[in-house]
Amino acid sequence: xxxxxxxxxxxxxxxxxxxxYAIVAIGFNIIYNTTGIINFAQGEFVxxxxxxxxxxxxxxxxxxxxxAAVLFTMLVGAxxxxxxIRWLESPSVLRMIIITIGLSIIIREIALHVWGDTVRALPYxxxxxxxxxxxxxxxxxxxxxxxxxxxxxxxxxxxxxxxxTPLGKEMQACASNRLAATLCGINAKxxxxxxxxxxxxxxxxxxxxxxxxxxxxxxxxxxLAIKGFTVAVLGGLGxxxxxxxxxxxxxxxxxxxxxxxFPLAFQDAISISILLIILFVRxxxxxxxxxxxxxxxx
Amino acid sequence: xxxxxxxxxxxxxxVVVAVQVITQLTGTxxxxxxxxxxxxxxxxxxxxxxxxxxxxxxxxxxAGFFAIGGYTSASLTTMNLLPAFENGSSCVTAxxxxxxxxxxxxxxxxxxxxxxxxxxxxxxxxxxxLIAFLIGIPVLKLKGHYLAMATLGFxxxxxxxxxxxxxxxxxxxxxxxxxxxxxxxxxxxxxxxxRVVNYYIAAAVLITGFILLLNLIDSRVGRALxxxxxxxxxxxxxxxxxxRYKLYTFVLSAVFAAVAGVLLTHYTGGxxxxxxGVMxxxxxVAIVAIGGMASLWGALTMGGLLNFLSLRGLFGxxxxxxxxxxxxxxxxxxxxxxxxxxxxxxxxxxxxxx
Numbered sequence: 084x085x086x087x088x089x090x091x092x093x094x095x096x097x098x099x100x101x102x103x104y105a106i107v108a109i110g111f112n113i114i115y116n117t118t119g120i121i122n123f124a125q126g127e128f129v130x131x132x133x134x135x136x137x138x139x140x141x142x143x144x145x146x147x148x149x150x151a152a153v154l155f156t157m158l159v160g161a162x163x164x165x166x167x168i169r170w171l172e173s174p175s176v177l178r179m180i181i182i183t184i185g186l187s188i189i190i191r192e193i194a195l196h197v198w199g200d201t202v203r204a205l206p207y208x209x210x211x212x213x214x215x216x217x218x219x220x221x222x223x224x225x226x227x228x229x230x231x232x233x234x235x236x237x238x239x240x241x242x243x244x245x246x247x248t249p250l251g252k253e254m255q256a257c258a259s260n261r262l263a264a265t266l267c268g269i270n271a272k273x274x275x276x277x278x279x280x281x282x283x284x285x286x287x288x289x290x291x292x293x294x295x296x297x298x299x300x301x302x303x304x305x306x307l308a309i310k311g312f313t314v315a316v317l318g319g320l321g322x323x324x325x326x327x328x329x330x331x332x333x334x335x336x337x338x339x340x341x342x343x344x345f346p347l348a349f350q351d352a353i354s355i356s357i358l359l360i361i362l363f364v365r366x367x368x369x370x371x372x373x374x375x376x377x378x379x380x381x
Numbered sequence: 382x383x384x385x386x387x388x389x390x391x392x393x394x395x396v397v398v399a400v401q402v403i404t405q406l407t408g409t410x411x412x413x414x415x416x417x418x419x420x421x422x423x424x425x426x427x428x429x430x431x432x433x434x435x436x437x438x439x440x441x442x443x444a445g446f447f448a449i450g451g452y453t454s455a456s457l458t459t460m461n462l463l464p465a466f467e468n469g470s471s472c473v474t475a476x477x478x479x480x481x482x483x484x485x486x487x488x489x490x491x492x493x494x495x496x497x498x499x500x501x502x503x504x505x506x507x508x509x510x511l512i513a514f515l516i517g518i519p520v521l522k523l524k525g526h527y528l529a530m531a532t533l534g535f536x537x538x539x540x541x542x543x544x545x546x547x548x549x550x551x552x553x554x555x556x557x558x559x560x561x562x563x564x565x566x567x568x569x570x571x572x573x574x575x576r577v578v579n580y581y582i583a584a585a586v587l588i589t590g591f592i593l594l595l596n597l598i599d600s601r602v603g604r605a606l607x608x609x610x611x612x613x614x615x616x617x618x619x620x621x622x623x624x625r626y627k628l629y630t631f632v633l634s635a636v637f638a639a640v641a642g643v644l645l646t647h648y649t650g651g652x653x654x655x656x657x658g659v660m661x662x663x664x665x666v667a668i669v670a671i672g673g674m675a676s677l678w679g680a681l682t683m684g685g686l687l688n689f690l691s692l693r694g695l696f697g698x699x700x701x702x703x704x705x706x707x708x709x710x711x712x713x714x715x716x717x718x719x720x721x722x723x724x725x726x727x728x729x730x731x732x733x734x735x
């Protein structure tokens with residue numbers, strides 16, 4: 084029988100990873116909602132944010148370095164949209180899949196040539212590797228609290244943004260009916276650019292806060308993208324609040340699979356198997372609506 | 382139509398022979414090694430072209446099928462069954478009685494009892510076909526992003542399995558795979574003095590597979606597939622069993638990948654997890670896209686060219702980046718493939734009948 088300490092230890096580990104997956108999933112959803120595109124380069128935004136912050140931190144204080152890295156990643160997101168996507172007229176899904184896969188390869192290869200293949204990490208925001216806080220008997224690194232706090236803030240701020248700001252409402256309008264939004268005088272193309280920037284920004288923030296715990300490497304994007312996509316589908320594509328629940332679910336499941344002695348090497352296989360099963364059995368997601376999903380084009 | 386196809390094939394054979402003769406005359410027959418490897422990759426690529434271009438289904442997991450074929454054959458032909466045989470394992474004894482095992486000596490002169498390459502090869506193909514069939518039933522119901530992610534996920538699972546299991550040599554892969562004697566005198570291996578023979582074996586396998594596909598797309602099945610690609614619902618309404626046709630082409634292309642995996646593994650004498658990697662699958666998709674999706678000839682020529690250049694190390698450490706860039710540029714500016722750009726029709730007055 085598992086002790087309470089061990090139990091809460093696994094729960095916290097699961098929540099930490101889960102919320103990161105949820106952030107990546109929300110990044111997928113933001114772009115999917117405005118364009119109908121799954122951006123296969125989403126994981127690369129997380130990598131870019133972390134790596135850029137590590138490099139900038141060498142001559143900037145940590146908070147400034149993170150802000151600069153997020154701005155840099157937003158710029159990359161905007162450039163990607165403007166150069167590769169904006170001018171295509173109703174491209175097919177297959178074409179968009181291949182283009183975004185190509186982009187993810189290019190970003191990864193550029194990162195490899197700029198930063199090499201060494202594993203790096205940002206310093207802990209407060210304390211260091213060995214400092215810990217005890218919650219419910221579990222020893223938690225303060226960085227875990229940072230991850231939870233920052234990611235929760237992102238989720239709350241995003242939902243406020245979409246509900247209450249004019250820009251957020253305009254993006255929502257584009258998501259639900261692009262033509263109607265255009266007729267109302269909303270510049271749909273700018274909204275798409277903006278959705279790429281927003282998605283890049285939250286990816287980069289996630290990449291920065293998680294870097295002290297998981298380290299950053301040029302090829303971390305693909306794995307994160309797969310998990311993020313799993314979470315997005317698990318929650319129902321396009322639904323960000325459900326993605327948070329699905330993310331926590333997957334994170335905790337992974338943490339406990341390690342806890343019960345499941346080989347670490349197969350950990351990725353768990354989430355991918357879940358992805359495959361959910362795609363086969365319930366493609367509209369755990370919390371999604373079947374009728375609504377059948378109207379969308381995947 | 383039939384005579385034109387025949388001329389094209391004859392031309393292809395002539396090119397294959399000419400290349401060999403030229404390398405012989407100029408003393409550059411070291412090119413043949415890379416050309417042989419290229420041709421096995423091309424076998425996989427034309428198979429993938431059938432799925433992507435004709436049935437219209439993306440697969441980001443074909444390196445997985447290649448690996449299943451290659452790893453099955455490699456592990457069976459290198460696994461020493463002698464201890465089990467001496468212990469009197471009934472299973473091994475029965476296999477030996479059926480003549481499915483062979484004895485040979487290892488590099489260090491130790492006696493080995495392993496599975497016969499032919500049996501291993503057929504088993505590898507059967508296993509791949511079975512997995513493709515079982516995976517294909519649910520996967521091919523998906524469309525677009527979901528299909529892409531599901532096949533990508535399948536590829537990653539295969540990659541993880543071969544990387545994590547000791548039986549498959551973990552990160553080192555499997556090496557010292559013996560040659561594969563197809564017929565007496567025809568052995569698939571990497572021996573220097575066997576280069577020309579192997580070149581022609583690869584060419585024969587590739588061209589046979591290619592002719593098979595050419596005939597397939599000109600048949601009732603091919604027209605059904607094109608119907609599915611154009612408008613799946615319409616094809617369904619016309620009475621075409623779309624699910625079955627998609628599944629069969631998927632399994633067929635997986636078999637092509639498995640054959641390529643088996644033969645290339647015996648040729649190079651080993652296989653490693655990178656052969657199952659996602660990047661490999663993406664590269665195959667890239668080549669099919671460059672060739673023009675629904676063009677077997679395009680896939681063949683582009684596959685030959687790009688694989689050869691890549692194997693020659695022309696792209697250096699930018700190998701993956703080059704393929705990524707090609708992928709983006711093609712999809713942005715020439716989604717129909719480079720061979721169908723409008724420039725070509727101006728140069729060449731006769732229009733390609735599709």
